[in-house]
Amino acid sequence: MRMNASGIAAIAMAAGICAVAATHVSIAEETADPRQAIALEPAERAFVLNEMRNFLQSVEGIVSAVASDKTAEAASPAKKSGMGVMHAVPPTLRQKLPKEFKMMGHQTHEAFDALAQEAGSIGDKTAVLKQLETILNTCNTCHASYRLTGG
Numbered sequence: 001m002r003m004n005a006s007g008i009a010a011i012a013m014a015a016g017i018c019a020v021a022a023t024h025v026s027i028a029e030e031t032a033d034p035r036q037a038i039a040l041e042p043a044e045r046a047f048v049l050n051e052m053r054n055f056l057q058s059v060e061g062i063v064s065a066v067a068s069d070k071t072a073e074a075a076s077p078a079k080k081s082g083m084g085v086m087h088a089v090p091p092t093l094r095q096k097l098p099k100e101f102k103m104m105g106h107q108t109h110e111a112f113d114a115l116a117q118e119a120g121s122i123g124d125k126t127a128v129l130k131q132l133e134t135i136l137n138t139c140n141t142c143h144a145s146y147r148l149t150g151g
């Protein structure tokens with residue numbers, strides 16, 4: 001098919017309009033929060049967020065130890081977010097948390113224990129950082145999936 005200049009211009013304009021329309025759709029999609037909401041009592045939400053801040057403190061402690069070439073010292077901050085703290089979760093709160101959420105939480109506590117063990121025994125810097133990377137990946141996966149309401 002042969003086309004003159006105005007035909008090409010018309011197609012280009014139509015394509016431009018489509019592109020603008022497509023951009024609008026994607027902006028609308030980005031502003032809608034796709035995370036699943038978990039409704040909690042204010043005290044329960046405060047409990048979860050406090051645990052989260054402890055997670056971040058553990059991450060700081062681990063990075064600080066590794067960055068100072070004292071990898072063995074990463075064991076103590078890692079242990080503070082290990083399985084040992086899980087018994088503190090009230091059963092009423094546990095019941096409200098989706099299964100996948102609990103699985104990722106469990107996995108994170110276990111991974112901090114494993115990191116503590118690696119740091120305290122062999123103390124290989126790269127292995128510890130690799131474990132931390134895996135932990136941070138779970139933090140991000142969960143954060144992309146859930147939000148808390150009812151605070």
Ligand code: HEC
Nearest residue numbers: 049052053055056101104105108138139142143146147148
């Ligand atoms: C099982 C799911 C899950 C995992 C795993 C998880 N988080 Fe969270 N985190 C959440 C949710 C849900 C919120 C609340 C987000 C919201 O309501 O917008 C949150 C909030 C936070 C906050 C904000 C705390 C505040 O006081 O507002 C920090 C900091 C945080 N997380 C750090 C971490 C770090 C670091 C890790 C990994 C070591 C981690 N989280 C792993 C689910 C998770």
